Amino acid sequence: MIDTVGFDGDDTLWHSETEFAVTQTMFCELLAPHVPDPSVDLEARLVATEGANLEVFGYGVKGFTLSMIETALDVSEGRVPASVIRTLLDRGKAMLSHPVELLDGVEEVIDELHGRYRLILVTKGDLMHQESKVAGSGLAERFDHVEIVAEKEPATYARILHRHGVEPARFVMVGNSVRSDVLPVLAIGGRAVHVPYHLTWQHEHADHDGDVPTLATIKDLPAWLTAQG
Amino acid sequence: MIDTVGFDGDDTLWHSETEFAVTQTMFCELLAPHVPDPSVDLEARLVATEGANLEVFGYGVKGFTLSMIETALDVSEGRVPASVIRTLLDRGKAMLSHPVELLDGVEEVIDELHGRYRLILVTKGDLMHQESKVAGSGLAERFDHVEIVAEKEPATYARILHRHGVEPARFVMVGNSVRSDVLPVLAIGGRAVHVPYHLTWQHEHADHDGDVPTLATIKDLPAWLTAQG
Numbered sequence: 001m002i003d004t005v006g007f008d009g010d011d012t013l014w015h016s017e018t019e020f021a022v023t024q025t026m027f028c029e030l031l032a033p034h035v036p037d038p039s040v041d042l043e044a045r046l047v048a049t050e051g052a053n054l055e056v057f058g059y060g061v062k063g064f065t066l067s068m069i070e071t072a073l074d075v076s077e078g079r080v081p082a083s084v085i086r087t088l089l090d091r092g093k094a095m096l097s098h099p100v101e102l103l104d105g106v107e108e109v110i111d112e113l114h115g116r117y118r119l120i121l122v123t124k125g126d127l128m129h130q131e132s133k134v135a136g137s138g139l140a141e142r143f144d145h146v147e148i149v150a151e152k153e154p155a156t157y158a159r160i161l162h163r164h165g166v167e168p169a170r171f172v173m174v175g176n177s178v179r180s181d182v183l184p185v186l187a188i189g190g191r192a193v194h195v196p197y198h199l200t201w202q203h204e205h206a207d208h209d210g211d212v213p214t215l216a217t218i219k220d221l222p223a224w225l226t227a228q229g
Numbered sequence: 230m231i232d233t234v235g236f237d238g239d240d241t242l243w244h245s246e247t248e249f250a251v252t253q254t255m256f257c258e259l260l261a262p263h264v265p266d267p268s269v270d271l272e273a274r275l276v277a278t279e280g281a282n283l284e285v286f287g288y289g290v291k292g293f294t295l296s297m298i299e300t301a302l303d304v305s306e307g308r309v310p311a312s313v314i315r316t317l318l319d320r321g322k323a324m325l326s327h328p329v330e331l332l333d334g335v336e337e338v339i340d341e342l343h344g345r346y347r348l349i350l351v352t353k354g355d356l357m358h359q360e361s362k363v364a365g366s367g368l369a370e371r372f373d374h375v376e377i378v379a380e381k382e383p384a385t386y387a388r389i390l391h392r393h394g395v396e397p398a399r400f401v402m403v404g405n406s407v408r409s410d411v412l413p414v415l416a417i418g419g420r421a422v423h424v425p426y427h428l429t430w431q432h433e434h435a436d437h438d439g440d441v442p443t444l445a446t447i448k449d450l451p452a453w454l455t456a457q458g
Contacts (some may be wrong), residue, residue, distance in 0.1 A: 054320055054324075057357070059357075062286060062292060066295065070315075071317055076311070078315070080311055083307060084310055085298065085302060086299075086302050092295065096285045097285055125356075126355070127287065127378075128287030128380075158230070183456060
């Protein structure tokens with residue numbers, strides 16, 4: 001019997017990775033003329049820098065912007081023009097100010113579940129930006145709790161469920177990331193529903209063994225929950 | 230009768246502003262040779278950029294680093310060498326990785342109060358960096374709750390006290406910032422003790438009317454609490 005539903009934010013309730021992908025493409029186009037070594041794979045270099053910086057920067061647009069600037073310095077061997085750095089900075093700010101766009105069906109699903117289940121939003125990343133996205137989503141009032149975390153590990157979920165007095169067996173987490181929304185919840189005895197997004201950030205890639213319920217769209221969630229009894 | 234004590238983190242429990250000040254001096258020295266207009270006040274320009282970016286970046290080292298890079302592009306009129314941008318980036322990373330240095334007497338005071346009062350750490354800024362500072366402080370286990378927030382407004386404190394079932398009249402907040410640690414707590418009917426740090430970030434400047442208890446050092450806090458009965 002499930003009585004509490006957790007939702008991821010980025011790419012589960014609202015679009016996020018699309019903006020990163022657009023920016024990454026822009027980054028490659030901007031930098032290409034300034035790279036002396038034609039064999040350099042710009043996208044791979046950016047992803048590698050992001051990965052190396054995750055431990056110190058954490059998730060979010062500000063760290064991503066700093067990683068773009070660092071990669072620009074690296075691949076251009078210091079020859080990147082200041083105007084390109086400026087464009088990368090401006091692009092980071094534009095991402096932080098980008099209006100929240102809900103995924104199709106999200107508002108209706110949250111409305112339908114609100115009042116029937118306890119709803120907890122568990123979102124990862126930059127505190128200020130996530131707060132602003134929660135506010136911009138217009139959904140905040142329909143969640144019983146909002147938890148913004150630096151990392152989604154089993155201990156993170158255990159702490160949140162403990163704080164709100166939720167038994168793991170009565171909890172299901174809904175999200176697009178197997179690594180962050182599915183595996184750590186299964187690890188503490190909770191349940192998870194995977195709703196893939198059409199893009200997955202390379203540092204979020206992970207697989208599950210196929211036993212995890214996977215929905216094509218969040219619109220299928222209410223029926224899935226009802227079927228659990 | 231006070232039963233719950235809130236503590237600010239940066240510049241109340243551990244040093245923070247000192248590192249920003251060192252970096253700001255380094256910024257001015259690094260940029261000076263690349264500024265065509267000799268009348269430019271580098272420090273004032275950096276502070277102004279930080280202020281303008283606060284709404285979109287929030288608090289913390291990553292936003293500060295991006296603001297340094299933006300200011301460098303501005304004041305040099307695009308002529309800043311890539312090597313200077315690299316140094317600013319490296320300096321940001323060094324700040325994020327800098328070991329936590331507790332203020333004198335902090336550990337003893339927290340030890341003395343632990344168990345006698347409920348202790349809540351209320352710290353503002355970058356989620357990942359603050360979590361890493363809390364962990365690095367070695368004090369985490371002695372706090373009943375740790376709250377990392379994006380902004381310290383009256384509603385922030387009201388939400389935290391409500392969540393933990395603390396009556397404002399039984400709560401005192403201890404911190405170095407009148408704007409963030411004192412005024413918003415007084416606004417919701419709580420009490421506050423001001424423990425000034427020798428440096429105050431310009432965007433934290435505020436005054437109180439003189440009625441707020443002010444201690445020269447956190448070492449005086451246990452005696453002050455005892456005197457409240």
